Amino acid sequence: SQTIHQWPATLVQPVGSPLSLECTVEGTSNPNLYWYRQAAGRGLQLLFYSVGIGQISSEVPQNLSASRPQDRQFILSSKKLLLSDSGFYLCARGNTGTPGGTDTQYFGPGTRLTVL
Amino acid sequence: QKEVEQNSGPLSVPEGAIASLNCTYSDRGSQSFFWYRQYSGKSPELIMSIYSNGDKEDGRFTAQLNKASQYVSLLIRDSQPSDSATYLCAVRVTGGGNKLTFGTGTQLKVEL
Numbered sequence: 001s002q003t004i005h006q007w008p009a010t011l012v013q014p015v016g017s018p019l020s021l022e023c024t025v026e027g028t029s030n031p032n033l034y035w036y037r038q039a040a041g042r043g044l045q046l047l048f049y050s051v052g053i054g055q056i057s058s059e060v061p062q063n064l065s066a067s068r069p070q071d072r073q074f075i076l077s078s079k080k081l082l083l084s085d086s087g088f089y090l091c092a093r094g095n096t097g098t099p100g101g102t103d104t105q106y107f108g109p110g111t112r113l114t115v116l
Numbered sequence: 117q118k119e120v121e122q123n124s125g126p127l128s129v130p131e132g133a134i135a136s137l138n139c140t141y142s143d144r145g146s147q148s149f150f151w152y153r154q155y156s157g158k159s160p161e162l163i164m165s166i167y168s169n170g171d172k173e174d175g176r177f178t179a180q181l182n183k184a185s186q187y188v189s190l191l192i193r194d195s196q197p198s199d200s201a202t203y204l205c206a207v208r209v210t211g212g213g214n215k216l217t218f219g220t221g222t223q224l225k226v227e228l
Contacts (some may be wrong), residue, residue, distance in 0.1 A: 032214055041220075042220060043120075043204075043218045043219060043221065044206075044218040046216070049215065059215070088159075090159055094214055103214035104150070104165060105150075105162075105206075105216060106161075106162060107152075107159040107160050107161070109158075109159050110158075110159040112157075
């Protein structure tokens, strides 16, 4: 089976501190990977997606960045957190090698981030 | 105009009834549509996908797609208290590659 791991599960960070959230996928090779944020009372916002190692597409300009150092590892980072970065961060995986417009996305358990 | 719209609810239905959840989208060229269920504090889980006009059934769930009217709906038959959750509609818009656009979700409450 294909499993998505995210850690940490919850995180409380002060404003201005750095951030690193990790997502790893088991049971598949070369998956499409996605980072979403869900702010309180709002819909899911796509932040980044990756179709392979070192390939990152950014959807929303902000103080976050993403990296994919290994095939099944996707990292979300920030150098300095803002209050507005609070939210539920979700990693999702798609299928392997699917052409554009045919992927189905499955979500990991998420990381709940509170910035104080 | 929002790209994907859902009534936020809450939609309350009695146990055993049919729950009907609706979603409209603005991009007429959209081809792929998904319904996710999200329990409070948890991540979304995929219920169904639908790509063609008409109905698609899976157990107690039926997805309905009408591309001419630009809406997709989810019917839940024999609603159970365990169905109480927020239901998210997601659409793959034209030219968006594999990216999904999500609605803000409809909260469903199934009452005993």
